[in-house]
Amino acid sequence: MATKSNTDKITTDLLRPIRLNKSFIIWMGFLGVSLVICLGAYGWQLKNGMVVTGLGDYVSWGMYISNFVFFVATSLIGMLISAVLGLSGQKWAAPLARIAEIIALAFAAVAGLVIISDMGRPERLLNVIIHARIQSPIVWDITVVSVYVLISALFLYIPLIPDLKICAEKLENLPPFARKIYKALSLNWNDTPEQKKIIKQTTRTIAIFIIPVALAIHTVTSWLFANTSRAGWDSTIYGPYFVTGAFVSGTAAVIIAMYFFRKNYKLHDYITDSHFDMIGKLLVLVSLVYLYFNLNEYMVPFYKMKESEAILLHDLFSGNHALLFWSVQMLGLVLPIILLLFKKMRKPQPMLLIGIMVLLGAWFKRLIIVVPTQEHPYLPIQNVPLNFKIYSPTLVETLISIAPFILVLMIITLLAKVIPIIPVHETIEHLEENK
Amino acid sequence: MLRTNTKLRATIALIITTFCFLQVTAGNNWNVPADKKTKNSTFKFDANTVKDGESVYTKNCVSCHGNPTKGNSLKSLNPVPPDLSSAKTQELTDGELFYILNTGRVIMPSFNNVLSEEDRWKVIAYIRSFNKNYVQQVSTNDATKSQLVKADIDFNKNTNRLTITVKATEKTGSVLLKNDEIALFANRYFGRLQIGESQRTSADGVAVFDFPKDLPGDKDGNVKLVVKINDDTYGEILRLKTMQIGIPTDKPALNEKRAIWNVLAKAPYWIIILYTSGVLAFGCVLMYLLYSLNRLRKAGNN
Numbered sequence: 001m002a003t004k005s006n007t008d009k010i011t012t013d014l015l016r017p018i019r020l021n022k023s024f025i026i027w028m029g030f031l032g033v034s035l036v037i038c039l040g041a042y043g044w045q046l047k048n049g050m051v052v053t054g055l056g057d058y059v060s061w062g063m064y065i066s067n068f069v070f071f072v073a074t075s076l077i078g079m080l081i082s083a084v085l086g087l088s089g090q091k092w093a094a095p096l097a098r099i100a101e102i103i104a105l106a107f108a109a110v111a112g113l114v115i116i117s118d119m120g121r122p123e124r125l126l127n128v129i130i131h132a133r134i135q136s137p138i139v140w141d142i143t144v145v146s147v148y149v150l151i152s153a154l155f156l157y158i159p160l161i162p163d164l165k166i167c168a169e170k171l172e173n174l175p176p177f178a179r180k181i182y183k184a185l186s187l188n189w190n191d192t193p194e195q196k197k198i199i200k201q202t203t204r205t206i207a208i209f210i211i212p213v214a215l216a217i218h219t220v221t222s223w224l225f226a227n228t229s230r231a232g233w234d235s236t237i238y239g240p241y242f243v244t245g246a247f248v249s250g251t252a253a254v255i256i257a258m259y260f261f262r263k264n265y266k267l268h269d270y271i272t273d274s275h276f277d278m279i280g281k282l283l284v285l286v287s288l289v290y291l292y293f294n295l296n297e298y299m300v301p302f303y304k305m306k307e308s309e310a311i312l313l314h315d316l317f318s319g320n321h322a323l324l325f326w327s328v329q330m331l332g333l334v335l336p337i338i339l340l341l342f343k344k345m346r347k348p349q350p351m352l353l354i355g356i357m358v359l360l361g362a363w364f365k366r367l368i369i370v371v372p373t374q375e376h377p378y379l380p381i382q383n384v385p386l387n388f389k390i391y392s393p394t395l396v397e398t399l400i401s402i403a404p405f406i407l408v409l410m411i412i413t414l415l416a417k418v419i420p421i422i423p424v425h426e427t428i429e430h431l432e433e434n435k
Numbered sequence: 436m437l438r439t440n441t442k443l444r445a446t447i448a449l450i451i452t453t454f455c456f457l458q459v460t461a462g463n464n465w466n467v468p469a470d471k472k473t474k475n476s477t478f479k480f481d482a483n484t485v486k487d488g489e490s491v492y493t494k495n496c497v498s499c500h501g502n503p504t505k506g507n508s509l510k511s512l513n514p515v516p517p518d519l520s521s522a523k524t525q526e527l528t529d530g531e532l533f534y535i536l537n538t539g540r541v542i543m544p545s546f547n548n549v550l551s552e553e554d555r556w557k558v559i560a561y562i563r564s565f566n567k568n569y570v571q572q573v574s575t576n577d578a579t580k581s582q583l584v585k586a587d588i589d590f591n592k593n594t595n596r597l598t599i600t601v602k603a604t605e606k607t608g609s610v611l612l613k614n615d616e617i618a619l620f621a622n623r624y625f626g627r628l629q630i631g632e633s634q635r636t637s638a639d640g641v642a643v644f645d646f647p648k649d650l651p652g653d654k655d656g657n658v659k660l661v662v663k664i665n666d667d668t669y670g671e672i673l674r675l676k677t678m679q680i681g682i683p684t685d686k687p688a689l690n691e692k693r694a695i696w697n698v699l700a701k702a703p704y705w706i707i708i709l710y711t712s713g714v715l716a717f718g719c720v721l722m723y724l725l726y727s728l729n730r731l732r733k734a735g736n737n
Contacts, residue, residue: 133699134710143710147717154724161731187728188735195734202727209720216713382498383509 007428011170014420014427017265018171024417031410038403041396042117050120052396057381059374059391063401064118066366070249071111071404072145072221073242073362077250078104078152079214080286083207092278094430095270095422099257101156102421103250106411108149108217110404117400137223144217151213155206157185158199162425165189218242225369231308232373241293247286248333249362255279255355257412259348261421270422273347280346283358287337294329311376320390321372328368332361465527467534470667474530475574477670478553480560488561491554495546503565512542520565529572532559548618548629548663552671576670584612586662586674590646597644597680601636601664601672611640615666619644621681622659636664652681 045052055062081100085093116122132139168182189195219239226238235241258279262271301309302317316325336354339345345354371391381388393401415421478484496519501507503520517524527535536555539545546555563569583603590597597619601612615636620627631644652658658681664672689696693703 131699133702135695135697135699135702135706140710143714150721151717158724158728187732189731190735192734195731198727198731198734202724202731205720205723213717383507 006431010427010431011166011424013267013269014422014424015167015170018167018417018420019173020417023264024413028410028413031406031413035403035406035410038399038406041399042403044396045117045400046122052394054387054391054393054397056388056391058377058384058388059371061118061370061374062391063367063393063397064114066363066370067401067404068111068114068118069221069242069366069370070363071107071114071408072217073246073366074249074253075104075107075111075148075152076214076218076243076246077254078108078155079210080247080250081254082155083210083214087204087207091430092275094426096254096258096275096279097159098156098419098421098423099261100250100254101152102412102415103253103257105149105152105156106408106415107253108145108152109411110407112145112149113407114404117403137220137227140220141217141224144213144220148210148213148217151206151210155203155210158202158206159423159426160419161186161189161199162191163420163423165191166424167420215243218246225373230373230378231306231312231376232369235297237293237296241290241297244286244290244293245362245365248283248290249359251279251283251286252355252358252362255283255351256359259352259355261416262348265416265421267422270427276348276351277343277346280340280351280354283354284337284340287333287340287358291333291337294333308376308378312372315372315376316368320375321368324364325368328361328365332358332365336361465531465535465540467531471534472528472530474533475572476529476556476559477574477576477578478556479573480563480571484557484560485564487554488557488559488564491550491558492561495550496558499542503562514542516543519562524562525566525569529559529563532562548620548627551673576668578670581666581669581672584664584666584669584672584674586664586672586676588660588662588676588678590678590680595646595648597630597646597660599642599644599662601640601642601662603669611638612636612664612666612669613638613640615640615664617642617665618663620661620663621650622661627661630660646680650681651684652679654683654685655679656681656683 053062053064055064078101081093082097086097116125119125128138128142132142134140164182164186168179168186171179171182174182219242222238222242225233226235228234255276258271258275261267298313298316302313305313315321336358339350339354345351375389375391499509499512499516500519501509501516503518506518508516508518524532533555535543536550536558537545537547550558563571580603583605585602585604587600588597589600599617599619601615601617603610603612613636616633617636618633619630619642621630622628630646630650634642634644636642650658656679657677658679660676660678662672662674662676664674666672690698690701693701695703695706
């Protein structure tokens, strides 16, 4: 009897957020209006061309490409939390898996769009595929990002099937068409042992398969840089350097999402302080690994000081970009690690602030990776104007770079409105197992 | 104490100023030989030559001298390249400008072997277009005269030497071109490679060049030679001759074999294998997943 009421409580708790309410409409309205403004900026860029940006012959990859790298990076979190932690038997992470998957899907899907913002002639997009050369890392990137979006969608969908059935049955005040969609998507789910087995098997297959795919997307993204011989990019550790950096920004994104879902959806019983404690420790772990790669990435060339590298390193350590460089490393990486070592700091509120710090740091870190290298070409242009040498993004460019964030927030909000963001079926099963 | 110090300073300042002044005067003086000063173009400068000259200028001069009248020359050079529309430059005769272009000085490059004589005169036409008071003096020399000149090139296998005899066939008989500047080049992919140094022809109109033993030719060893002669009467003369005196070289073109930089059809095998096996693996997993979902749907029916 107690179990029955428990199950009911779980179901109602977790399904409660799935309804239209005022705050949702206001929030989406706000996002919608902001998106329209940013799209206006994009229209301006389409009409006038890339001159409206701060990009030029020297720095042709600026905010847009940094944004792209950031989005691909953040999307890797789905693989870390759902696949790596799941396969290694870290049960505590199970309730966070869906949040991580939603973040992964949203960021990966939007990453593809971010790239288009960097194209002066987006109507020629198809040429990239029509005239593809598989020798080009850009083609590998397109392939692997598309694969990751698809796999992430399936990774979100398959474990969701039992919950969709619950939605179709238990949700009240549901318009008939919505109920039909839930039912169709739940693929005849009847909780039979065979079905359970199939779900288990397929989820496991994806969990295993998504690991190399996720590693591939960010490794290939790093190769867009590392496969050139430019100072700062010409590095053999760029693949793991990017992947570990990705875990840092993704974990921070999940922490921020956890905080808001817990607060707005009243999920205190499901996303507990101990979850924050654990993911705080996870953030320390991935940050330490990333710090280690940073040490390698900057210390080794700094020791050798080859001429071209030296120019760049001076620029980063004590020159033009020093303020940004040290802020990113200290506030976005070192300080969070130190803070999170204290148990008091691994509570929801401080973790939200730390998460935001880390995420901001991660975004600016991408800028530090992408931009300064290009300001020092091997073949400088004679009489080059100053605004070529020093990249400063314009307002239009900034607005266009904000648009993908709005899109991601919209996708996450929308998904979290139509599916239970804590797995219902799994939570109930868990409860029964632990009885 | 203070006094001597000021004195010393004044002396140093004086020396420095004098030095600068000397430098400036030196900078002004191009020491053009009298006979070169009066050299003139054989064609008249008009709108077309100015236009051609402008494109020569944009390719070869603008990076240092900037745009005439705009004062945007490359200030980081020493001496700063003068604005060529300035009065100081315009005071020079056409012959002097031509000489400066030919010889160059320290930073100012020599364009003798870079631009054809015609292009050198055209860029002068362009420079002159900024001078309203300029009146051109056209050379009385007959431009077609250069066609009378012949250069015979002989190669001696044993000594690896090229002997070049230059003479003009006038109606009155053969004229040997003596004491003329002569230079030898081999054509390469981009521009020409000068062989040895420029020389002057001997009293019998002959110049001898040592030919390098290791110069690559085409696959039959052919080298395209260019002989360039400057004669006061006959003008600039260019003669071409292909000779089988290089080392036969038959390197495949860079885009012939499979390579990273080649077209898709010539992609290296390892990339094709890696890429397609990746895509295939994904295809298999996807098929498996879709198949499983179908099984899942059917399993619910029972």
